[in-house]
Amino acid sequence: MSAKHSDHPRLLLTGATGSIGHYVLAELLQRGCDCVLLLRPSIEKSWQRLGKLLADLGFDVPALIDSGRLSGIEADLADLADSDWPAPIGPIDAVVHTAASTQFQPTAGGDPERTNVRGTQHLLRWMTTHNVNRMHLVSSAYVCGKIEVPVAETGLDAPVFHNAYEQSKWTSEQYCTDWASHHDRTLTIVRPSVVVGDTPTGRSTKFSGFYLCARATELLSRACADSPQSQRQSIKLRLRGYPNDRQNIVPVDYVAAMTAAIVSDETWHGRIYHLTHPDPPSNGQIKEAFEIFFDIGGGRFVRPDAFDESDLNDFERLFWDVSRPIEHYYIDTPDFQRDNTAEVEVATGIHCPAYNETSLLRLIRYAVDSGWGRRRPQRLAGNTSEYTAYFTDFLPAHIARSQVAQMSGLTVSIRFIIENNGDNHWVCCFDKGRLIGVHHGPNTVREDIAYRCGDDVFWEAVAGEVHPQEAFLDGRAEIVGDVELAMKMAMILHAFNREFPCDRRRLRTEAVKG
């Protein structure tokens, strides 16, 4: 594409520590944008949180701050009057507004209206005062509310909403649209549907929406933990809905890539985009994935008009209570038009990947491994081994600073099988040179290539003392999968190991310290 802001646009980004926001930030940084972040107090804790989030995606936040590509302003957008903004911020080319509350119903603190409406109003006032004339708003596809006709990528008259969240996002769009009606201002809106974990690993930092039904299924599975298999597979469970209705889930990396592509190119500005799935998975597909993962069965769909709330067994009540707030995501789901989005997809090559059993299971696996967001899945509870220290601390910390991170063509998943009192499996996922995921265990992520070697060879290799290619050629290591790809990757791994050799003894010491 030709038209751009500039070679290095400077953007003000809200919501950078959010579940979508930090992925959008990563994509903008990857595209060469410099970003000023609005961070909630305390800014130190926000930087710490952001540092961990971006490290998971292969970015070194301290290095980005040192280089001037990343800076921050401490502020709570919802409480910010124009006079409270710290100055100077410096020139800003555009605002990317991802900050949002996803509370469905009003809270004691005033959300979602407080963040989504008042916060947006404050932001627009600041933009007016400081002549920042481009706004990129991350809204929601569900501003359409209850609708039976296809939803166009246009402004929408006030619909009937399912909840306060939808209403607040719609109201936010109206304020932005009014602001943009003035001369020389441009408003671009992206409306994602139900955002779930990323494509390669299923990683997410938020487990609402789609995940609520998965969580309900897990609870059912636990309730049946002591039941014989025959009973587990024939649970009496009526589910309100249709098996062929679709749940419009989209991976967060797709949403972020599209948002960043749209922000980065003026050609796409001034329009509305439905970042929705062109071929969403059906309720039946999703139900089957849940049943496979949690090893239960017997649930069946019941037409909504035949579902009697007063006549539910304990399992059905449990499931109904959890899934009811998001029922509109999987019953009579809207048909989202996406012509504008398709145009960007064709031009950029970004596409929304299809969901199948494997990818649905990946989402659930990540959610379960992370304790539904309570822990980082690669750090197993109580496991302070040197392997954990290498793969989850040393490698992510250094790879972002290495030559590997410059290799934008490097997209591959690698499994390391280390023979040490049984097999120790680690899978590292690279996307465009960035380490975006590290997983432990034999049945986690599907890899492109695998290396198998002994404990001694592994530590010699990561210390830079032996070339992985040599280890293979000498028979000290084995390759599984594409040998050519593996040998090329070995070349790159050795370069990293020479650039950042790992001292096993230091890892042991630090692992013990915890």
Added chain:
Amino acid sequence: MMCREAITCEQITISGHSGRLSASLSYGDDQPRAVGVLLNPHPHMGGHIDNPLIRTLATHLVDAPAATLRFDYSGIGASAGARVDVGESMMAFWDTGTAPEDQRFEADAQAVARWARRELAIPVVLIGYSFGAFLAHRITDEQIVGRIFICPTLTQHAFTSAVPLSCPTTVIFSDNDFATPMNTTRQWIAASQTTTRSLCIPGANHFMRGHEPAVADECLLSIRTWLNIGATS
């Protein structure tokens, strides 16, 4: 430095494209009847002086009897020249299987072959493995008495020469080579006017791991055939 009993290894330097190339000349007690110039695979694919197959050839061919001359390309190991393990080179190789330094590696190979012919005054056989086979093909010295291509990269590089090769050629390949499908190699052999011997090693792959002695045996046979040397007891 002794490589193994009854084999002498001399460490020598040869002027290459970017400075002095580190090389090792190996020979046995018997007067060598030829010298095999060993051309390594690409440095990004394990191409260095201690590559297992290259090492095996250096020790086995003394039985021909032949000397062997192996070396590191410029920028590799102890050879002078800009290091090649930098991001740009690796990324180009990741994408295409070629690197910006390939032309200087070819110049290195030419220099080593020239040195062998000039300094050793015995017939020169070029033995190129993988990328090294392509370099062996590119050396158009009329005084080369034979060439051996091991797992030639026929789909990666253009094995056509402006000057037709006049010396006999042996091709050693496998039935599972990611670099060149077996049928492609067979077709090339059939069309080649100089290929007099060929050997397909079943169950091997591009790296010939575990099959190094079989490769060395065929090289030894080829050299003896070309130089009309009877087998020694």
